[in-house]
Amino acid sequence: MKLTADVGIIAAGPAGLCAAVSASEAGASVVVFEKANNVGGTANMGMGPFGVESRIQKAAFSNLTKEAVFRKFMDYVHWHTDARLVREYFWKSGDTIDWLEDMGVKFIGATKYFPDSDATWHIVQPEDGSLPGPRAATTMNKVLYKKALELGAKFYLETPAYKILKENGKVCGILARNASGEEIELRCKAVIVATGGFGSNPEMIKEFTGYDFGKNMFNTAVPGLVGDGIKMVWDIGGAHGRMTIEATGGRTPVGDGDMEAVHLGFVFSQANLTVNKQGFRICDESVMQNTSVAANIIDEQTDKRIYNILDDSIIKKFRRNGMPFTSSVFGGSDVDNFDERFTKLTELYPDCFFAADSLEELAEKAGINADNLVETVEEYNDACDMNYDDVFGKSRKYLLPYNGKRFYAAIGTIGGYGTLGGIKVNWKQEVVDSGNNPIPGLWGAGSDINEIYDGTYMFYLPGNTMGFAVNTGRIAGERAAEYALDQD
Numbered sequence: 352m353k354l355t356a357d358v359g360i361i362a363a364g365p366a367g368l369c370a371a372v373s374a375s376e377a378g379a380s381v382v383v384f385e386k387a388n389n390v391g392g393t394a395n396m397g398m399g400p401f402g403v404e405s406r407i408q409k410a411a412f413s414n415l416t417k418e419a420v421f422r423k424f425m426d427y428v429h430w431h432t433d434a435r436l437v438r439e440y441f442w443k444s445g446d447t448i449d450w451l452e453d454m455g456v457k458f459i460g461a462t463k464y465f466p467d468s469d470a471t472w473h474i475v476q477p478e479d480g481s482l483p484g485p486r487a488a489t490t491m492n493k494v495l496y497k498k499a500l501e502l503g504a505k506f507y508l509e510t511p512a513y514k515i516l517k518e519n520g521k522v523c524g525i526l527a528r529n530a531s532g533e534e535i536e537l538r539c540k541a542v543i544v545a546t547g548g549f550g551s552n553p554e555m556i557k558e559f560t561g562y563d564f565g566k567n568m569f570n571t572a573v574p575g576l577v578g579d580g581i582k583m584v585w586d587i588g589g590a591h592g593r594m595t596i597e598a599t600g601g602r603t604p605v606g607d608g609d610m611e612a613v614h615l616g617f618v619f620s621q622a623n624l625t626v627n628k629q630g631f632r633i634c635d636e637s638v639m640q641n642t643s644v645a646a647n648i649i650d651e652q653t654d655k656r657i658y659n660i661l662d663d664s665i666i667k668k669f670r671r672n673g674m675p676f677t678s679s680v681f682g683g684s685d686v687d688n689f690d691e692r693f694t695k696l697t698e699l700y701p702d703c704f705f706a707a708d709s710l711e712e713l714a715e716k717a718g719i720n721a722d723n724l725v726e727t728v729e730e731y732n733d734a735c736d737m738n739y740d741d742v743f744g745k746s747r748k749y750l751l752p753y754n755g756k757r758f759y760a761a762i763g764t765i766g767g768y769g770t771l772g773g774i775k776v777n778w779k780q781e782v783v784d785s786g787n788n789p790i791p792g793l794w795g796a797g798s799d800i801n802e803i804y805d806g807t808y809m810f811y812l813p814g815n816t817m818g819f820a821v822n823t824g825r826i827a828g829e830r831a832a833e834y835a836l837d838q839d
């Protein structure tokens with residue numbers, strides 16, 4: 352099959368969908384190839400994108416400004432990233448939230464992820480009117496898809512692209528293959544690549560990040576994200592970008608499918624005692640509300656694990672007073688019938704959850720040094736008595752002593768939302784070669800090009816990767832359309 356268009360887009364995750372809408376709005380004809388049988392990619396698992404100075408924030412009298420948020424971000428990443436690319440994204444982001452709203456996406460508001468973060472996370476209201484939770488952003492993807500179709504973009508689902516065509520130094524098309532094995536050749540003037548990274552490719556993860564997928568790192572492996580776009584770009588001379596895991600950490604590696612494990616796991620992240628295998632405390636536990644910080648703390652440990660400890664006296668206090676942290680993602684967490692429910696988890700996941708009638712027994716089951724754990728708990732209880740944590744200066748409000756009779760441990764490992772980076776772009780999102788020269792006609796968007804975090808995902812400004820995807824997708828669509836229409 353032979354097709355022609357102004358702009359060809361590889362993939363229909365949020366980056367590809369936004370590119371399809373903006374390129375079509377700019378007057379370009381658009382063809383999109385998507386590997387899966389549906390659109391939305393990883394964002395179908397998420398809740399919403401980052402934005403600053405959106406109408407929603409202004410209506411809520413938010414005092415966040417793009418300049419202040421930009422500065423905060425750049426200081427956080429040590430200016431060790433392309434400031435101009437970040438600037439383009441942040442300056443666009445408020446308007447992109449308004450643009451999505453005008454298209455029909457409803458947001459419940461702009462919220463924080465954890466207390467120390469800023470309210471930049473624009474959470475999508477699901478179309479069925481249910482309370483937003485994981486997967487809420489599916490509704491945003493559906494609205495984008497409908498809009499792109501209305502504007503005339505053509506989508507080919509279950510049709511993975513496998514080659515970018517280049518002639519006389521310029522990109523000029525895409526080869527893809529549909530579900531019946533038929534080859535499709537698209538001839539186009541500009542190509543946008545947005546295939547979401549290599550989060551379900553253990554070999555690439557090992558080679559480019561050093562982690563052993565499923566052993567010391569458990570990122571969410573969305574099927575099909577195997578680095579196709581990155582490899583296609585490298586094949587035609589695109590330079591390698593910085594590649595990292597979008598690491599988060601602190602929870603047990605049982606997957607998001609078991610919500611009981613997720614909810615009880617959240618009880619363990621309430622800033623009580625966390626130790627390493629040696630039985631020593633390793634941080635002010637409250638900082639691990641920022642799960643990318645938690646990932647770094649876990650990464651520092653020799654076995655890439657932490658052990659979160661609780662006892663029944665603390666559970667009793669939680670039952671009476673509530674838990675200090677709440678979460679819009681893990682909102683269903685409670686401690687009703689904790690011992691009974693937790694015991695079931697220890698049977699289901701004996702390598703992740705442990706319960707015992709003494710600290711020594713708990714240590715033995717979990718593989719923690721027992722003498723040190725007992726000493727650590729004594730020291731911690733002294734800190735609670737003194738109302739002062741002399742080790743890490745943790746806030747008094749989290750200092751609850753361990754004086755119960757039943758003890759619990761849950762391991763925390765490195766997880767993540769997938770991978771970041773691989774395709775090198777300049778601040779205009781033009782894909783560049785190893786000499787930093789743009790490859791004419793080729794743009795990148797979304798996680799394939801996202802290397803803006805200097806290794807640690809910036810969770811203080813939540814919504815940041817979906818925000819990067821929707822904004823860089825939108826920008827790539829605008830620029831690729833302008834370029835393609837200029838070629839006529």
Ligand SMILES: Cc1cc2nc3c(=O)[nH]c(=O)nc-3n(C[C@H](O)[C@H](O)[C@H](O)COP(=O)(O)OP(=O)(O)OC[C@H]3O[C@@H](n4cnc5c(N)ncnc54)[C@H](O)[C@@H]3O)c2cc1C
Pocket residue numbers: 361362363364365366367384385386387390391392393394395396397398399400401510511512513545546547548571573575576577579580767768769796797798799813814815816817818820
């Ligand atoms: C559980 C979970 C929750 C999350 N929640 C949030 C959140 O609330 N806020 C936030 O900011 N971020 C969140 N994220 C991250 C966010 O979803 C991603 O950053 C975002 O989806 C990246 O968008 P993308 O378009 O670059 O790639 P993706 O969404 O990963 O889409 C890539 C697309 O490429 C397609 N594809 C791959 N290869 C090919 C090929 N050869 N040809 C054609 N198509 C191909 C795939 O099928 C897929 O549809 C979450 C991630 C996870 C796992």
